[in-house]
Amino acid sequence: MDVTRFSGSVYGSIRDGVLVVTIDNPPVNALSTDVREGLCRALDHAVSLEGAAGVVITGAGRVFVGGADIREFATPPVAPILPDVTQRIEQSDKPVVAAINGAALGGGAEIALACHGRVASAAAIFGLPEVKLGIVPGAGGTQRLPRLVGTAHAVEMIGSGRSVKADEAKRFGLIDALADDAVAEAVTLAHGMANAPLRRTGELAVVPADEAETEAMASKVLAKARGQVAPAEAVRLVRAAALTSLEKGLADERTTFLRLRDSDEAAALRHVFFAERQAGKVAKLEGISPRPVVTVGIVGLGLMGSGIAVSALTAGYCVIGVEQTDDDAQKGRTCIVGLLGKAAQSGRLTPDARKACLQRLATTADLTALSGVDLAIEAVFDNLAIKTDLLQRLDGVVRPDAILATNTSYLNPDELAAATIHPERIVGLHFFSPANVMRLVEVIDCAATRLDVLATALAFAKRLGKLPVVCSAAEGFIGNRIFSAYRREAEFMVEDGAMPEEIDAALEAWGFPMGIFAVNDMAGLEIAWARRKRQAATRNPNERYVEIADQLCEAGRLGRKTGCGWYTYSSGEKTVDPQVTALIETARKAKGIVPRQFSADEIVAHLLRSMADEGSVLLSEGIAGSAGDIDLVMINGYGFPAHKGGPMFQARLKRDSHA
Numbered sequence: 333m334d335v336t337r338f339s340g341s342v343y344g345s346i347r348d349g350v351l352v353v354t355i356d357n358p359p360v361n362a363l364s365t366d367v368r369e370g371l372c373r374a375l376d377h378a379v380s381l382e383g384a385a386g387v388v389i390t391g392a393g394r395v396f397v398g399g400a401d402i403r404e405f406a407t408p409p410v411a412p413i414l415p416d417v418t419q420r421i422e423q424s425d426k427p428v429v430a431a432i433n434g435a436a437l438g439g440g441a442e443i444a445l446a447c448h449g450r451v452a453s454a455a456a457i458f459g460l461p462e463v464k465l466g467i468v469p470g471a472g473g474t475q476r477l478p479r480l481v482g483t484a485h486a487v488e489m490i491g492s493g494r495s496v497k498a499d500e501a502k503r504f505g506l507i508d509a510l511a512d513d514a515v516a517e518a519v520t521l522a523h524g525m526a527n528a529p530l531r532r533t534g535e536l537a538v539v540p541a542d543e544a545e546t547e548a549m550a551s552k553v554l555a556k557a558r559g560q561v562a563p564a565e566a567v568r569l570v571r572a573a574a575l576t577s578l579e580k581g582l583a584d585e586r587t588t589f590l591r592l593r594d595s596d597e598a599a600a601l602r603h604v605f606f607a608e609r610q611a612g613k614v615a616k617l618e619g620i621s622p623r624p625v626v627t628v629g630i631v632g633l634g635l636m637g638s639g640i641a642v643s644a645l646t647a648g649y650c651v652i653g654v655e656q657t658d659d660d661a662q663k664g665r666t667c668i669v670g671l672l673g674k675a676a677q678s679g680r681l682t683p684d685a686r687k688a689c690l691q692r693l694a695t696t697a698d699l700t701a702l703s704g705v706d707l708a709i710e711a712v713f714d715n716l717a718i719k720t721d722l723l724q725r726l727d728g729v730v731r732p733d734a735i736l737a738t739n740t741s742y743l744n745p746d747e748l749a750a751a752t753i754h755p756e757r758i759v760g761l762h763f764f765s766p767a768n769v770m771r772l773v774e775v776i777d778c779a780a781t782r783l784d785v786l787a788t789a790l791a792f793a794k795r796l797g798k799l800p801v802v803c804s805a806a807e808g809f810i811g812n813r814i815f816s817a818y819r820r821e822a823e824f825m826v827e828d829g830a831m832p833e834e835i836d837a838a839l840e841a842w843g844f845p846m847g848i849f850a851v852n853d854m855a856g857l858e859i860a861w862a863r864r865k866r867q868a869a870t871r872n873p874n875e876r877y878v879e880i881a882d883q884l885c886e887a888g889r890l891g892r893k894t895g896c897g898w899y900t901y902s903s904g905e906k907t908v909d910p911q912v913t914a915l916i917e918t919a920r921k922a923k924g925i926v927p928r929q930f931s932a933d934e935i936v937a938h939l940l941r942s943m944a945d946e947g948s949v950l951l952s953e954g955i956a957g958s959a960g961d962i963d964l965v966m967i968n969g970y971g972f973p974a975h976k977g978g979p980m981f982q983a984r985l986k987r988d989s990h991a
Contacts, residue, residue, distance in 0.1 A: 336377065342370025344377070350519045351378045352388045352431075360398025361391045363439040365410045368417050371443075375420050375428075386427035386522030389443065390515050396432045396456065397440025402465070405593060405602060414439050414471040415586060418446035422472075422532050427525035431518035432456040432507065437495065442469060445476040448530045450507040451518040452498045458506060459495030463562040465605060466598030466975060470589030474569035475534065475581040481506050482539035483574055484546040490566045491553030505539070534582075538574040546571070559843045560975045562592055596985060600977025604967065607960030607978075612775075612790050612800040614957075620783045622791035623735070626650060629702035630709050631722060633664025633695065636739065637711035639767030642671045643796045645689040646681060646768075652702060653695040665695040671768055702729055707792065709737045709761060714859060716743055716866075720751045727753045735785050737761040738776075742812055742863050745778045746805040755780035759789045762809060763798075764969045765855075772968035773798040778805045801965050806955045808863075811965045813955070814946045814979070819860070821942035822848050823878040826916060829927030830935060832898045833908050838932035839939070843973030848939075850906055851971065852881075853897035861885040880919050884912070943979035959984070 337343045341357035341364070353374040355361045371389070378387045391397055400414065412420075421428050421443065430436070430444040432452040437459050444450050444458070452458075460473045468474060469490065478486035481504040489496065501507045511517035525531075550567045557563040565588050573581050592598055627650040630637050641651050645668075653668070655661040672689055675681040681689075694701070702708050708730055710722050719738060726736055736752070737759050738745050749758035760776020773793045777786050786802070793800035803810045822835050836847020846854070861882060871877065884890075884897060889912075891897035900909040920927055930938075943966065950956040963978020972978055977985070 338373040338377065339366045339370030341366050342374060344374050346381075346384065347388075347515070348519050348523075349383060349385045350388055350522045351381060351384045351386070352390065352515060352519065354390055354392050355397060356392035358393065359395075360435070361393070361395045361440070362398055362401040363414060363417075363443075364401040364404070367397075368412050368414060371417055372412050372420060375424060378424070378426055384426065385526040386429065387424070388429050388431050388515060388518040388522055389421075389447065390431035390518070391433055391440075393434070394455065395434040395440075396430070396436040397438075397443060398435055399438030399440055399461075402602065402605065405598075414442065415582065418442050418471045421446040422448075422534055424448075424530075427522045427530055429518040429522045429525070431514040432458070432498075433514050435459075435495075438462055438469070438473075439471055442471040442473045442476070445480070445533055446472060448525060448532065449518070449521045451509045451511055451514045451521060452501065452507045453512065453514040454498055454510060456498040456501070456507075456514070457495045458498075458501045459493065460490045461493035461495065463491065463560070463566055464493045464601065466560070466562050466595060466601040467592045468562055468566045468569060468585065468589050470586055470593075472534070472582055472585070474566060474585050475573045475578055477506075478538045478570050478573045479533055479536040480504070480539070483541035483570060484549045486570045486573075487546060487553060487567050488549045490570055491550070491563045492556070534578040541574065558845065558973060558975075559841075561595070561597055565592065597975045599985075600975055600981055603960065603977045603981050604963065604974050607958075607964050608799065610958065610960060611964055612794065612802060614777075614786070614790070614802055617783060617787050617790070620787045622788040623706065623733070623784055625706040625735075625788060625792055627652065627705045628707050628709065628792075629654065629705035629730070630711060631655075631699070631702075631726070632711035632713075633661065633667065634711070635667070636763065636765050636767055637709075638664055638667040638671060639765060639769070640709060640711060640739070640763055641668050641693070642675070642689075642768035643763075643798070645672070645692055646675070646685070647796045648692075650692040651694070652705060653693070654699055654702060655695070655697055658697045661695040661697045665693070668693060668695075675768075699725060700729055702726065703731070705730060705734055707735045707737060707788070709739055711739045711763075714741050714743060714862070716747065719743065719748055723748055723752050723758070733757075735759060735788055737789060739763055741859065742808050744805055744807045745776050746780075749778050749780055749805075756782045757785055759785050760805065760809070761789055761793065762811075764811075770969070771797075771799045772811075772965060773800050774809045774811060774965065774969075775800045775802045776805050776809060777802055799964065799968055801961045802957060803950075803961065804953075804955045806950075806953070810947075810950055810956050810962055811969045813950060814943050814962070814966060815970055816860070816863075817942045817946035818939055819848060819852065819881075820878070821938055823881060824876065825930055825935060825938060826880060827878050827920060827923070827925060828930075829920075829925075830930040831908075831913070831916070834930065834932075835935050835939075838935040841932060842936045843976055845971050845973075849898040853891035853899055853901075853906070856891045856893055857881060857885050857897055858890050878919075880916060883915060883919070940979055940982050944983035947980050947983075 344353040428447045429449040430447040631654045633653045676686045745760040749755035762774035764770035832849040839847045889896045899906045947962040959980035966972040
């Protein structure tokens with residue numbers, strides 16, 4: 333088979349009278365300048381081949397096209413730009429068919445939309461996730477997709493960035509056929525189109541819309557946007573496709589794309605994207621292989637331990653859960669079974685997969701049942717004495733080569749490790765609750781942790797589908813250290829005149845899903861209170877300290893679990909409590925503080941600065957490896973809005989604006 337090279341990453345060959353063009357730009361066949369040039373040359377070549385009935389475009393490996401080359405976003409555009417490529421495809425006089433062999437995302441989806449036909453393998457997925465980078469599709473996606481699937485489906489897909497699998501795409505009308513051999517079927521389809529008028533997507537009328545369904549989809553997208561601009565612009569552009577010509581729609585889309593691409597929101601989301609790519613990459617682990625892990629032991633089957641168990645089971649591990657009594661072990665099993673049931677009901681888990689998970693689960697009150705596990709995770713109450721005692725007992729139970737992980741939130745794992753026989757096998761795995769839902773795991777590299785132990789912890793977290801962020805051992809790690817500083821600053825403002833509900837409202841208006849005092853109530857006030865009591869003896873008496881949170885705890889106001897904390901929940905809903913207001917006013921008077929007003933902007937600025945300042949300290953101490961790691965922790969563990977980039981990104985943005 334003769335192969336023609338159109339560029340470094342695009343080549344083609346004739347198959348049954350059709351030019352099959354393959355994009356080969358690993359790892360995801362991104363639409364780099366070289367790929368775009370190669371596609372244009374391939375189309376030119378097809379025109380010159382009188383015997384070629386048409387063109388089939390496919391991807392090498394398991395990906396069709398994974399999207400644009402995001403590294404080019406910060407550089408001047410180089411011709412041919414993607415809108416010109418999609419126009420060339422759509423206007424081709426010879427049929428062009430996409431053979432979608434895997435992911436067709438972003439620009440890859442736009443290439444497929446511009447083709448005259450689309451054939452997909454069962455492994456194909458299709459999506460326009462640009463809103464997740466703070467932009468909209470810029471090469472016809474918002475105008476061509478509704479012409480194939482209708483406005484409502486297009487609003488939902490583009491506005492949310494959700495990807496669809498091949499069978500769903502076929503139901504929508506997004507693809508023409510499913511085939512085991514997508515290329516062979518695409519070649520056949522190209523022949524069938526060769527002597528008939530071509531079905532150019534841009535010339536189709538938008539599929540008639542059910543206005544109520546479209547409005548419902550738009551409302552759903554906008555409700556989840558939380559102040560992001562891109563989803564609203566995506567909805568607007570999709571809806572406009574039915575009201576304007578393709579030419580005008582494409583021009584509007586391109587103008588919007590360029591404006592959003594240069595926005596702070598897009599810069600923030602690109603920062604997060606690249607930070608995620610770097611997360612978990614530790615230079616000293618290069619060449620270090622993780623140990624094999626088949627069976628995981630989990631001690632403590634409360635909400636946290638049960639969530640970890642579900643994550644491990646759904647990732648394919650065998651799990652042995654241990655509690656103090658048989659009754660507690662049974663309660664833990666019931667909790668795990670319930671969480672698996674909810675996952676099955678929502679469609680995240682098939683009935684067969686749920687059954688397999690249960691077959692790999694055992695719960696017991698016998699700690700010696702963990703004698704054969706490869707990894708044991710303690711998830712008991714965050715108390716130094718309790719955790720130390722448990723790890724010492726595990727020392728005498730598990731194999732010498734088994735790894736012991738602590739799920740402590742605030743305690744320094746180095747202190748825990750120092751009390752064990754083999755500190756080199758201790759590692760921190762700080763999950764966030766609920767652990768079966770939350771994506772973040774702080775992986776704590778203790779002073780004595782062996783490299784292969786750290787590598788194993790990372791591999792384990794990744795197999796769970798988590799986002800692992802590595803940090804050094806210290807009390808509170810990255811997240812809780814910053815959260816403590818953030819909470820402390822919020823309490824200073826309360827003492828100085830801002831009310832908790834004003835602070836929460838300012839944060840929520842800025843983009844946080846929940847204000848800090850509401851978060852404290854949800855998490856429970858007693859954990860931070862215990863930490864403050866531990867630190868009381870060593871606290872600098874000259875440092876400012878706000879007693880209000882302690883007074884709430886002393887009054888039994890521990891948050892939602894007790895029906896009251898910073899707010900009251902007597903009606904089931906969060907409500908401002910006059911008793912808390914009175915307590916705050918009394919505390920101010922006791923210190924002679926004359927309360928002052930804080931604007932919403934001032935509140936947010938204070939809190940962002942406190943986070944960034946603590947983040948800088950973590951970097952200087954070597955606790956955090958990078959500013960990006962800090963931002964990922966705050967976004968994925970503490971509700972910092974991703975489209976704002978994280979506290980360190982915001983600090984850099986502020987510095988740059990004043991430079």
